[in-house]
Amino acid sequence: MTIRFIEEIPIEGKRTFIRVDFNVPITNGRITDDTRVQAALATVRHAVARGAKVILASHLGRPKGVRSESLRLEPIGARLAELLEVEIVAADDCIGDGVRKLSQDLRDGDVLLLENLRFYKEETENDPIFADKLAQCAEVYINDAFGTLHRSHASTVGMVKHFKNNKGAGYLVRKELKFLRDTLSNPDRPFVAILGGAKVSDKIGVIQNLLNKVDVLLIGGAMAYTLMKAKGLDVGNCPIEVDRLRVASQIIKTAEERNIKLILPEDHQVASDPNAQEGQAAEVSIPAGMLGLDIGPKTLEMFIEEIKHARIVFWNGPVGVFEKKPFQKGTFGIAHALAESKAISIVGGGDSVAAVNQIGLAEKISHISTGGGASIEFLEGKTLPGLAVLEV
Ligand code: ADP
Ligand code: MG
Secondary structure, X not given: OOEOEHHHOOOOOOEEEEEOOOOOOEEOOEEOOOHHHHHHHHHHHHHHHOOOEEEEEOOOOOOOOOOOHHHOOHHHHHHHHHHHOOOEEEOOOOOOHHHHHHXXXXXXXXXXXXXXXXXXXXXXXXXXXXHHHHHHOOOEEEEOOHHHOOOOOOOOOHHHHHOOOOEEEXXXXXXXXXXXXXXXXXXXXXXEEEEOOOOHHHHHHHHXXXXXXXXXXXXXXXXXXXXXXXXOOOEOOOOOOHHHHHHHHHHHHHHHHOOOEEEOOOEEEEEOOOOOOOOEEEEOOEOOOOEEEEEOHHHHHHHHHHHHHOOEEEEEOOOOOOOOHHHOHHXXXXXXXXXXXXXXXXXXXXHHHHHHHHOOOHHHOOEEOOOOHHHHHHHOOOOOHHHHOOEO
Protein backbone atom coordinates (compact mmCIF):
# COMPACT_ATOMS: atom_id res chain seq x y z
CA MET A 1 0.00 0.00 0.00
CA THR A 2 1.39 3.34 -0.97
CA ILE A 3 0.25 6.90 -1.10
CA ARG A 4 0.82 8.66 -4.36
CA PHE A 5 2.09 12.16 -4.46
CA ILE A 6 0.55 14.87 -6.66
CA GLU A 7 3.61 14.86 -8.95
CA GLU A 8 2.83 11.25 -9.92
CA ILE A 9 -0.80 11.90 -10.82
CA PRO A 10 -1.98 13.15 -14.22
CA ILE A 11 -3.74 16.39 -13.36
CA GLU A 12 -3.21 18.29 -16.63
CA GLY A 13 -6.53 19.70 -17.77
CA LYS A 14 -8.31 17.79 -15.00
CA ARG A 15 -10.72 19.24 -12.44
CA THR A 16 -8.56 18.68 -9.37
CA PHE A 17 -10.15 18.94 -5.93
CA ILE A 18 -7.53 19.91 -3.37
CA ARG A 19 -8.52 19.67 0.30
CA VAL A 20 -6.43 22.35 1.99
CA ASP A 21 -6.34 23.63 5.54
CA PHE A 22 -7.16 27.33 5.37
CA ASN A 23 -8.42 27.39 8.95
CA VAL A 24 -6.61 30.64 9.79
CA PRO A 25 -7.33 33.08 12.61
CA ILE A 26 -9.47 35.98 11.35
CA THR A 27 -10.33 39.08 13.38
CA ASN A 28 -12.71 41.69 11.98
CA GLY A 29 -12.39 40.26 8.49
CA ARG A 30 -8.58 40.30 8.58
CA ILE A 31 -6.29 37.30 8.62
CA THR A 32 -3.99 37.66 11.62
CA ASP A 33 -1.70 34.73 10.74
CA ASP A 34 -1.54 33.35 7.20
CA THR A 35 0.87 30.47 7.94
CA ARG A 36 -1.65 27.88 6.79
CA VAL A 37 -2.34 29.69 3.51
CA GLN A 38 1.42 29.86 2.92
CA ALA A 39 1.74 26.18 3.74
CA ALA A 40 -0.63 25.24 0.90
CA LEU A 41 1.07 27.38 -1.75
CA ALA A 42 3.53 24.76 -3.02
CA THR A 43 0.75 22.37 -3.95
CA VAL A 44 -1.53 25.01 -5.46
CA ARG A 45 1.33 26.49 -7.50
CA HIS A 46 2.31 23.06 -8.75
CA ALA A 47 -1.26 22.28 -9.83
CA VAL A 48 -1.64 25.64 -11.58
CA ALA A 49 1.71 25.24 -13.36
CA ARG A 50 0.65 21.85 -14.70
CA GLY A 51 -2.58 23.27 -16.06
CA ALA A 52 -4.96 21.57 -13.67
CA LYS A 53 -8.37 23.09 -13.13
CA VAL A 54 -7.87 23.71 -9.44
CA ILE A 55 -10.75 23.47 -6.96
CA LEU A 56 -9.76 24.35 -3.39
CA ALA A 57 -11.84 23.38 -0.39
CA SER A 58 -11.36 24.05 3.32
CA HIS A 59 -13.17 24.49 6.59
CA LEU A 60 -12.88 27.62 8.70
CA GLY A 61 -13.77 27.76 12.38
CA ARG A 62 -16.74 25.93 13.81
CA PRO A 63 -19.91 27.23 12.15
CA LYS A 64 -21.62 23.92 13.09
CA GLY A 65 -23.65 23.64 9.94
CA VAL A 66 -24.89 27.22 9.91
CA ARG A 67 -23.87 29.76 7.30
CA SER A 68 -22.09 32.63 8.99
CA GLU A 69 -20.83 35.81 7.31
CA SER A 70 -17.77 36.03 9.55
CA LEU A 71 -16.65 32.52 8.60
CA ARG A 72 -16.80 32.89 4.83
CA LEU A 73 -13.58 32.10 2.98
CA GLU A 74 -13.60 35.37 1.06
CA PRO A 75 -10.67 37.06 2.89
CA ILE A 76 -8.65 33.90 2.41
CA GLY A 77 -9.37 33.94 -1.33
CA ALA A 78 -8.15 37.51 -1.46
CA ARG A 79 -4.95 36.67 0.40
CA LEU A 80 -4.35 33.64 -1.80
CA ALA A 81 -4.82 35.72 -4.95
CA GLU A 82 -2.17 38.14 -3.66
CA LEU A 83 0.29 35.40 -2.82
CA LEU A 84 -0.21 33.44 -6.05
CA GLU A 85 -0.62 36.50 -8.24
CA VAL A 86 -3.51 34.86 -10.02
CA GLU A 87 -7.20 35.56 -10.03
CA ILE A 88 -9.26 33.32 -7.74
CA VAL A 89 -12.87 32.53 -8.48
CA ALA A 90 -14.75 32.36 -5.17
CA ALA A 91 -17.89 30.23 -5.03
CA ASP A 92 -20.59 31.09 -2.50
CA ASP A 93 -21.21 27.43 -1.75
CA CYS A 94 -19.25 24.17 -1.76
CA ILE A 95 -21.84 21.96 -3.46
CA GLY A 96 -24.77 22.37 -5.83
CA ASP A 97 -25.52 23.53 -9.35
CA GLY A 98 -23.66 26.82 -9.02
CA VAL A 99 -20.45 25.06 -8.02
CA ARG A 100 -20.86 22.47 -10.77
CA LYS A 101 -21.24 25.22 -13.36
CA LEU A 102 -18.23 27.12 -12.03
CA SER A 103 -16.07 24.00 -12.04
CA GLN A 104 -17.11 23.12 -15.58
CA ASP A 105 -16.26 26.61 -16.78
CA LEU A 106 -12.71 26.45 -15.38
CA ARG A 107 -9.92 26.72 -17.89
CA ASP A 108 -6.56 24.98 -17.43
CA GLY A 109 -4.65 26.66 -14.58
CA ASP A 110 -7.72 28.45 -13.17
CA VAL A 111 -8.33 28.36 -9.42
CA LEU A 112 -11.76 28.05 -7.83
CA LEU A 113 -12.18 28.41 -4.07
CA LEU A 114 -15.23 26.73 -2.60
CA GLU A 115 -17.10 28.19 0.37
CA ASN A 116 -16.54 26.94 3.95
CA LEU A 117 -17.21 23.18 4.04
CA ARG A 118 -18.54 23.36 7.58
CA PHE A 119 -21.50 25.52 6.58
CA TYR A 120 -22.95 22.02 6.20
CA LYS A 121 -23.09 19.87 9.32
CA GLU A 122 -22.93 16.95 6.88
CA GLU A 123 -19.21 17.70 6.44
CA THR A 124 -18.21 16.72 9.99
CA GLU A 125 -20.89 14.00 10.08
CA ASN A 126 -19.26 12.48 6.99
CA ASP A 127 -22.70 12.28 5.39
CA PRO A 128 -22.51 10.05 2.27
CA ILE A 129 -24.90 12.14 0.16
CA PHE A 130 -23.00 15.33 0.92
CA ALA A 131 -19.73 13.51 0.17
CA ASP A 132 -21.11 12.41 -3.22
CA LYS A 133 -22.09 15.98 -4.01
CA LEU A 134 -18.60 17.25 -3.13
CA ALA A 135 -17.05 14.61 -5.36
CA GLN A 136 -19.25 15.52 -8.34
CA CYS A 137 -17.28 18.61 -9.26
CA ALA A 138 -13.90 16.87 -9.61
CA GLU A 139 -11.93 14.23 -11.51
CA VAL A 140 -8.87 14.08 -9.25
CA TYR A 141 -8.65 14.25 -5.44
CA ILE A 142 -5.64 15.62 -3.58
CA ASN A 143 -5.40 16.04 0.18
CA ASP A 144 -2.88 18.57 1.46
CA ALA A 145 -4.60 19.37 4.76
CA PHE A 146 -2.37 17.47 7.16
CA GLY A 147 -4.08 18.97 10.21
CA THR A 148 -7.40 17.33 9.30
CA LEU A 149 -6.18 13.84 8.43
CA HIS A 150 -7.20 12.49 11.83
CA ARG A 151 -10.82 13.41 11.11
CA SER A 152 -13.28 11.21 9.23
CA HIS A 153 -15.15 13.99 7.49
CA ALA A 154 -16.86 14.10 4.10
CA SER A 155 -14.05 16.09 2.49
CA THR A 156 -11.24 14.02 4.03
CA VAL A 157 -12.72 10.52 3.89
CA GLY A 158 -16.28 10.22 2.54
CA MET A 159 -15.76 11.71 -0.91
CA VAL A 160 -12.49 9.88 -1.57
CA LYS A 161 -14.16 6.60 -2.53
CA HIS A 162 -15.13 8.24 -5.82
CA PHE A 163 -11.47 8.50 -6.78
CA LYS A 164 -9.88 5.10 -7.35
CA ASN A 165 -6.40 5.78 -8.68
CA ASN A 166 -6.65 9.48 -9.29
CA LYS A 167 -6.03 10.47 -5.68
CA GLY A 168 -3.02 11.43 -3.65
CA ALA A 169 -1.24 13.76 -1.25
CA GLY A 170 0.14 17.27 -1.69
CA TYR A 171 3.51 18.77 -0.76
CA LEU A 172 2.57 19.66 2.81
CA VAL A 173 1.34 16.17 3.62
CA ARG A 174 4.48 14.76 2.01
CA LYS A 175 6.73 16.97 4.14
CA GLU A 176 4.91 16.02 7.34
CA LEU A 177 5.22 12.33 6.45
CA LYS A 178 8.88 12.72 5.61
CA PHE A 179 9.63 13.97 9.12
CA LEU A 180 6.99 12.40 11.35
CA ARG A 181 7.00 9.01 9.64
CA ASP A 182 10.26 8.48 7.77
CA THR A 183 12.70 10.33 10.03
CA LEU A 184 11.19 9.14 13.29
CA SER A 185 10.52 5.54 12.29
CA ASN A 186 14.15 4.80 11.55
CA PRO A 187 15.91 7.52 13.52
CA ASP A 188 19.59 8.42 13.56
CA ARG A 189 20.94 8.15 17.08
CA PRO A 190 20.94 9.53 19.67
CA PHE A 191 17.27 10.29 19.29
CA VAL A 192 16.12 12.66 22.04
CA ALA A 193 12.47 13.41 22.75
CA ILE A 194 11.32 16.27 24.97
CA LEU A 195 7.79 16.02 26.25
CA GLY A 196 5.91 18.53 28.30
CA GLY A 197 2.53 20.17 28.41
CA ALA A 198 -0.45 20.08 30.62
CA LYS A 199 -1.44 16.47 31.13
CA VAL A 200 0.08 13.01 31.13
CA SER A 201 -3.26 11.67 29.94
CA ASP A 202 -3.01 13.75 26.72
CA LYS A 203 0.38 12.32 25.93
CA ILE A 204 0.40 8.73 27.19
CA GLY A 205 0.02 7.33 23.69
CA VAL A 206 2.88 9.45 22.39
CA ILE A 207 5.17 8.53 25.30
CA GLN A 208 4.43 4.84 24.93
CA ASN A 209 5.10 4.93 21.22
CA LEU A 210 8.30 6.95 21.69
CA LEU A 211 9.52 4.46 24.32
CA ASN A 212 9.96 2.05 21.39
CA LYS A 213 12.30 4.45 19.64
CA VAL A 214 14.13 7.04 21.72
CA ASP A 215 17.47 6.92 23.48
CA VAL A 216 16.73 9.85 25.76
CA LEU A 217 13.41 11.10 27.10
CA LEU A 218 13.30 14.51 28.77
CA ILE A 219 10.08 15.29 30.59
CA GLY A 220 8.95 18.67 31.90
CA GLY A 221 5.74 20.66 32.19
CA ALA A 222 2.78 19.93 34.42
CA MET A 223 2.84 16.28 33.40
CA ALA A 224 6.28 15.80 34.98
CA TYR A 225 4.77 16.12 38.45
CA THR A 226 2.58 13.06 38.00
CA LEU A 227 5.74 11.12 37.10
CA MET A 228 7.61 12.62 40.06
CA LYS A 229 4.75 11.64 42.35
CA ALA A 230 4.89 8.11 40.96
CA LYS A 231 8.56 8.05 42.00
CA GLY A 232 7.56 9.03 45.53
CA LEU A 233 8.72 12.66 45.40
CA ASP A 234 6.83 15.50 47.04
CA VAL A 235 4.92 17.61 44.54
CA GLY A 236 3.38 20.28 46.80
CA ASN A 237 0.11 21.62 45.39
CA CYS A 238 0.75 20.47 41.81
CA PRO A 239 -2.41 18.91 40.38
CA ILE A 240 -1.72 15.22 39.97
CA GLU A 241 -3.61 12.87 37.69
CA VAL A 242 -4.18 10.24 40.36
CA ASP A 243 -5.70 7.80 37.89
CA ARG A 244 -2.51 7.99 35.82
CA LEU A 245 -0.03 7.16 38.58
CA ARG A 246 0.09 3.50 37.57
CA VAL A 247 0.81 4.32 33.93
CA ALA A 248 3.40 6.84 35.10
CA SER A 249 5.19 4.13 37.13
CA GLN A 250 4.98 1.83 34.13
CA ILE A 251 6.59 4.46 31.91
CA ILE A 252 9.46 4.86 34.38
CA LYS A 253 9.91 1.10 34.59
CA THR A 254 9.82 0.58 30.82
CA ALA A 255 12.43 3.29 30.35
CA GLU A 256 14.71 1.53 32.88
CA GLU A 257 14.23 -1.86 31.25
CA ARG A 258 15.00 -0.52 27.82
CA ASN A 259 17.99 1.48 28.95
CA ILE A 260 16.36 4.74 27.95
CA LYS A 261 17.75 7.75 29.76
CA LEU A 262 14.64 9.30 31.31
CA ILE A 263 15.28 12.69 32.88
CA LEU A 264 12.67 14.34 35.08
CA PRO A 265 13.08 17.88 36.43
CA GLU A 266 15.56 18.10 39.29
CA ASP A 267 14.93 21.73 40.10
CA HIS A 268 11.98 24.03 39.50
CA GLN A 269 10.53 27.48 39.45
CA VAL A 270 7.64 27.49 41.89
CA ALA A 271 4.98 29.88 43.17
CA SER A 272 1.86 29.55 45.24
CA ASP A 273 -0.19 30.98 42.38
CA PRO A 274 0.29 30.70 38.59
CA ASN A 275 -0.32 34.46 38.29
CA ALA A 276 2.60 35.26 40.61
CA GLN A 277 4.83 38.13 39.44
CA GLU A 278 7.90 36.01 40.04
CA GLY A 279 8.88 32.45 40.76
CA GLN A 280 11.09 30.99 43.47
CA ALA A 281 13.74 28.38 42.98
CA ALA A 282 13.17 24.90 44.41
CA GLU A 283 15.47 21.86 44.38
CA VAL A 284 14.43 18.24 43.91
CA SER A 285 10.80 18.29 45.11
CA ILE A 286 8.06 20.93 45.25
CA PRO A 287 7.67 22.58 48.67
CA ALA A 288 4.33 22.28 50.48
CA GLY A 289 1.70 24.76 49.27
CA MET A 290 3.62 25.49 46.05
CA LEU A 291 2.98 24.83 42.36
CA GLY A 292 5.77 23.83 39.98
CA LEU A 293 5.42 26.20 37.03
CA ASP A 294 8.69 25.80 35.10
CA ILE A 295 11.81 23.66 35.07
CA GLY A 296 14.74 25.21 36.92
CA PRO A 297 18.13 26.31 35.47
CA LYS A 298 19.93 23.09 36.41
CA THR A 299 17.31 20.96 34.64
CA LEU A 300 17.41 23.24 31.62
CA GLU A 301 21.20 22.77 31.46
CA MET A 302 20.77 18.98 31.61
CA PHE A 303 18.20 19.11 28.81
CA ILE A 304 20.41 21.37 26.68
CA GLU A 305 23.34 19.00 27.17
CA GLU A 306 21.27 16.11 25.79
CA ILE A 307 20.05 18.22 22.87
CA LYS A 308 23.67 19.08 22.01
CA HIS A 309 24.57 15.42 21.56
CA ALA A 310 21.42 14.44 19.70
CA ARG A 311 21.14 13.58 16.01
CA ILE A 312 17.35 13.89 16.13
CA VAL A 313 15.27 15.88 18.57
CA PHE A 314 11.52 15.71 18.76
CA TRP A 315 9.74 18.17 21.02
CA ASN A 316 6.11 18.30 22.05
CA GLY A 317 4.72 20.30 24.93
CA PRO A 318 6.03 23.39 26.76
CA VAL A 319 7.98 22.60 29.94
CA GLY A 320 6.43 25.47 31.88
CA VAL A 321 3.62 28.01 31.84
CA PHE A 322 5.36 29.89 29.01
CA GLU A 323 2.36 32.21 28.57
CA LYS A 324 3.53 33.89 31.81
CA LYS A 325 6.82 35.76 31.78
CA PRO A 326 8.29 34.39 35.03
CA PHE A 327 7.82 30.82 33.79
CA GLN A 328 9.02 30.91 30.19
CA LYS A 329 12.76 30.37 30.64
CA GLY A 330 12.64 26.59 30.34
CA THR A 331 10.49 26.49 27.22
CA PHE A 332 12.32 29.29 25.45
CA GLY A 333 15.67 27.83 26.52
CA ILE A 334 14.75 24.56 24.84
CA ALA A 335 13.60 26.40 21.71
CA HIS A 336 16.98 28.17 21.53
CA ALA A 337 18.88 24.93 22.06
CA LEU A 338 16.92 23.31 19.22
CA ALA A 339 17.53 26.28 16.95
CA GLU A 340 21.28 26.08 17.60
CA SER A 341 21.50 22.32 17.36
CA LYS A 342 22.86 20.52 14.30
CA ALA A 343 20.36 17.74 14.88
CA ILE A 344 17.24 17.28 12.81
CA SER A 345 14.72 19.10 14.98
CA ILE A 346 10.99 18.46 14.86
CA VAL A 347 8.42 20.39 16.86
CA GLY A 348 4.78 19.31 17.06
CA GLY A 349 1.80 20.44 19.12
CA GLY A 350 -0.16 23.68 19.01
CA ASP A 351 1.34 25.34 22.10
CA SER A 352 4.92 24.21 21.51
CA VAL A 353 4.77 25.56 17.96
CA ALA A 354 3.27 28.82 19.28
CA ALA A 355 6.19 29.10 21.73
CA VAL A 356 8.75 28.68 18.94
CA ASN A 357 6.94 31.22 16.78
CA GLN A 358 6.64 33.67 19.65
CA ILE A 359 10.42 34.01 19.83
CA GLY A 360 10.89 33.92 16.07
CA LEU A 361 12.89 30.69 15.86
CA ALA A 362 10.64 28.71 13.52
CA GLU A 363 13.05 29.18 10.59
CA LYS A 364 15.82 27.44 12.52
CA ILE A 365 13.83 24.28 13.21
CA SER A 366 14.02 21.49 10.61
CA HIS A 367 10.31 20.80 10.75
CA ILE A 368 7.47 22.59 12.48
CA SER A 369 4.49 20.30 12.26
CA THR A 370 1.32 22.06 11.19
CA GLY A 371 -0.69 19.14 12.47
CA GLY A 372 -1.64 19.76 16.09
CA GLY A 373 -4.02 16.91 16.91
CA ALA A 374 -3.14 15.06 13.70
CA SER A 375 0.58 15.07 14.54
CA ILE A 376 -0.11 13.79 18.04
CA GLU A 377 -2.32 10.96 16.78
CA PHE A 378 0.29 10.12 14.18
CA LEU A 379 2.99 9.94 16.86
CA GLU A 380 0.79 7.68 18.94
CA GLY A 381 1.12 5.26 16.05
CA LYS A 382 -2.55 5.57 15.13
CA THR A 383 -3.78 5.21 11.57
CA LEU A 384 -5.06 8.56 10.34
CA PRO A 385 -8.32 7.99 8.44
CA GLY A 386 -7.55 10.71 5.90
CA LEU A 387 -4.26 9.02 5.06
CA ALA A 388 -5.65 5.49 4.98
CA VAL A 389 -8.14 6.41 2.24
CA LEU A 390 -5.36 7.78 0.05
CA GLU A 391 -3.64 4.42 -0.17
CA VAL A 392 -3.72 2.70 -3.55
P1 ADP B 1 1.01 21.21 22.94
O1 ADP B 1 -0.15 22.05 22.47
O2 ADP B 1 2.33 21.74 22.47
O3 ADP B 1 0.81 19.75 22.65
P2 ADP B 1 -0.14 21.01 25.59
O4 ADP B 1 -1.43 21.50 25.05
O5 ADP B 1 -0.04 19.61 26.04
O6 ADP B 1 1.05 21.34 24.56
O7 ADP B 1 0.27 21.89 26.87
C1 ADP B 1 0.41 23.26 26.81
C2 ADP B 1 0.06 23.91 28.13
O8 ADP B 1 0.75 23.30 29.20
C3 ADP B 1 0.44 25.37 28.15
O9 ADP B 1 -0.73 26.14 28.19
C4 ADP B 1 1.27 25.52 29.40
O10 ADP B 1 0.95 26.68 30.15
C5 ADP B 1 0.90 24.29 30.18
N1 ADP B 1 1.96 23.94 31.15
C6 ADP B 1 3.22 23.61 30.90
N2 ADP B 1 3.90 23.43 32.05
C7 ADP B 1 3.04 23.66 33.06
C8 ADP B 1 3.11 23.62 34.49
N3 ADP B 1 4.25 23.31 35.10
N4 ADP B 1 1.99 23.91 35.19
C9 ADP B 1 0.84 24.21 34.56
N5 ADP B 1 0.69 24.25 33.23
C10 ADP B 1 1.77 23.98 32.48
MG1 MG C 1 -2.12 22.38 23.27
